[in-house]
Amino acid sequence: MKKAWFYFLLFVFINQCLTGEVLAQARPHGDRVRYVFYFIGDGMGLAQINAAEVYQAALQGKIGIDSLNLSRLPSLGLVTTYAQNRYITGSAAAGTAMATGQKTSINTIGMNADRTLPLKSIAWKVKQMGMKVGIITTVSINHATPAAFYAHRPDRNDYYEIALQLAESNFDLFGYGGIKDSRGKKGDQPDAYEIARSKGYQIVKGREDFMKLKKTDNKIIAINARLDPEDAAVPVAIDRTPEDMSLAEFVSKSIELLDNPKGFFMMVEGGQIDWACHNNDIATTLGEVLDFDQAVGIALDFAKKHPNETLIIVTADHETGGLSIGTALKHYESDFSLIKHQKMSQPALAEVFKEFKQRHCPANCSFESVWPLIQEKTGLGKEIPINDFDLSQMQMAFRASMLGHNTFASSDANYLLFGGNDPLAVMVTRIIAQKAGFGWTSWSHTGIPVPIRAKGPGQQLFEGYIDNKDIPILILKAMGLSLVLN
Ligand SMILES: [Zn+2]
Known part of the structure; x- marks a missing residue:
């Protein structure tokens, strides 16, 4: 009996130590998060x-995974993404929740x-405290x-007003x-770059001038x-x-520019993971995820030098493409390695096919004459073996692209097939x-x-099943700040 009590008390003791340890880690340490x-991978599920x-x-000829940098971040949670008025969200509503801590409409x-x-964003709040914001x-x-x-607009398409x-x-x-739309939708407004310049911004273009800053x-x-x-x-x-x-190069230089004793807050978006997924273009998607992940690697290197002061978050606003x-x-x-043979993005392929069409169609418009181009740019029929079904599918798409011969009368059926993009690409x-x-x-997007x-x-704090609007609040909590944004 005595023995049983001893083990019970030992269990309670160990349990309390563990819980205490977890709580201590959840609280901000002596050094403030500076x-x-x-990191937001748009569309990156x-x-x-x-x-x-x-x-x-x-x-590398392996079955399994080769871990990304972002997979080395020790804490993992899942985030629900829905908007206030629609389950499957968009980047505006999701971005607003992730920036301001409040759900909004599409x-x-x-x-x-x-x-x-x-609504005030976390970036405003930390800027007011003297941190630099990128x-x-x-x-x-x-x-x-x-x-x-940084903006407050009823419609995400108000690009010009957002730029102001x-x-x-x-x-x-x-x-x-x-x-985008730096002179307004019709191109008749004062240049938004010039307006930014008049407000004290310096505008630099290209690597050389950026690196000189x-x-x-x-x-x-x-x-x-x-x-x-x-x-x-930016090109994908x-x-x-x-x-x-x-x-990664851009983030690396940005760290140098923003670093200061009061710290910085940097939002880094991989925005074209989403676009490539909207196109169902896997090679471009992988290129964008890997490019984004290299930037995460730069932040991890920085965190090694400032481990108790650096918080890195990597998440997404929603999944795209299913x-x-x-x-x-x-x-x-x-x-999976076959993807390496695709040499350009789907929009770039569409551009190649558009040029082909202008030169050859309708007079000399044959699939046989575009086929060498497809082989060269994608590896199909060369490194990637194809069969008769693949060939017939490409010929059908060729007729739709070059001659406007849609396979189906129904616009739904054509949308299901090609999503409104160039059919052949x-x-x-x-x-x-x-x-x-x-x-x-x-x-x-998907939900x-x-x-x-x-x-x-x-x-x-980011482990478990959370909601997108909680993220900025949890970041403030990790920073030991007041949890009120709005
Ligand atoms: Zn999207």
Whole structure:
């Protein structure tokens, strides 16, 4: 009997020690969290992360995973993403929840659901405390996710008005992508870059000038040398040239510029993971996830030097595309390494096919004459063996692209097949995904919860099943700050 009591008391003692330990870690340590990295992979669900891991393993001839940097963050949770008025969210509503701690309606930026009140973001709060703020994205800096951290607009498509609010924000660094609609939708407004300049921002373009900036430079808008003329987005990793910076390179220099005794808050968005998933373009998706993950690696290196002061969060606003590892036609088979043979993104392929069409159609418009181009750019029919079914699918898509011959009379059926994109470019990227063993179920976002990873003081706060609006509040808690944002 005595023995039983002894073991019972020992159990209670150990249990209390463990619980105490967990609580101690959950509380901010003596050193305050001074450096916050908030990484948001737009559209990056668990499947997108895992796809990059299995792909990297397959490239080394292994079955299994080759862990990403972000998978090295010790704490793991799941995040529900729904908006106030729709289960399957969009980047504006999700970004607003993740920036302000409040759910809102679809397409609303930094305002409450009925669009009557502006909401304060965590970036404003830490800026008021004297921390420096950097807003970094691969898409335009006035796009939905970054905008949620500094703007208040009833509609995410108000790009010009959002850019004007950016200029008023006083945040320390914006960049990588540029300003979309910088002269307004019709191109008849005063240049938003010039307005930002008049508010004290210096605007630098390209690697050389960006790398020349010093800590003493503040209020910076730094953009990649090449940007998409319509979207002001950085080229996706698969389409980059040596002239283009990587996201990791941009983040690395940004750390140098923002570092100061009061600390910094950096939001880093991998914005085109989402776009590639909207296109069901697996090769481009993997390139974007890996590019994003390299930037996470830069933050992890920084955290090694400031372990008790650095909090790194990596999560997503929602999943896009309904990606799966495994697909109907392949049953249980996969050969993920095949993805490496696709040499350009689906939009770049669509551009190649558009040029072909202009030169050859309708007079000399034959599948046989475009086939060598497909082989060269995608590996289909070369490194990636194809069968008669694949060929007939590509010929059907070719007729739709080049001659406007849709296979089905129903617009729903055509949308299901091609999602409104160039049919031939969609078809070749879909066949590559199928051959490798990846499947897609949507051209839009999905409602499945997304993972959240955390490393640093308070990392345990992000474990378990949480909601997107809780994230900024939990970051404040980890920083030992008041939990009130709005
Ligand atoms: Zn999207």
